[in-house]
Amino acid sequence: MRTRFIIVLVVPFQLEGEKEPMATQPPPGTYQATSRNIQFQPAEQGRYILTAECQKIDGSWVQSTLKYDIANCNGVLTWAPNGC
Numbered sequence: 001m002r003t004r005f006i007i008v009l010v011v012p013f014q015l016e017g018e019k020e021p022m023a024t025q026p027p028p029g030t031y032q033a034t035s036r037n038i039q040f041q042p043a044e045q046g047r048y049i050l051t052a053e054c055q056k057i058d059g060s061w062v063q064s065t066l067k068y069d070i071a072n073c074n075g076v077l078t079w080a081p082n083g084c
Contacts, residue, residue, distance in 0.1 A: 026038045026039070027050070034055040035064075036052065036053050036055075037051075038052040043067070046069070047067060047068065047081065048067075049068065050066045051063070051065045051066075
């Protein structure tokens with residue numbers, strides 16, 4: 001008697017007109033060692049907003065926000081939070 005297995009592969013995809021996911025993995029960086037409550041969320045036109053509570057030298061914590069976008073500006077990868 002043979003045993004048969006059925007393998008189901010689930011591939012997430014986005015339907016046209018669907019909203020982007022609410023959050024995604026934050027970009028790597030040394031900031032993660034001294035930051036907490038890190039969030040990386042979609043903003044307008046494919047850009048993202050990185051927010052976190054960042055520790056200051058005196059040990060206190062402050063909320064910080066950074067617009068995040070790396071764009072291809074005429075063939076050059078560029079930090080471009082406000083576009084090329």
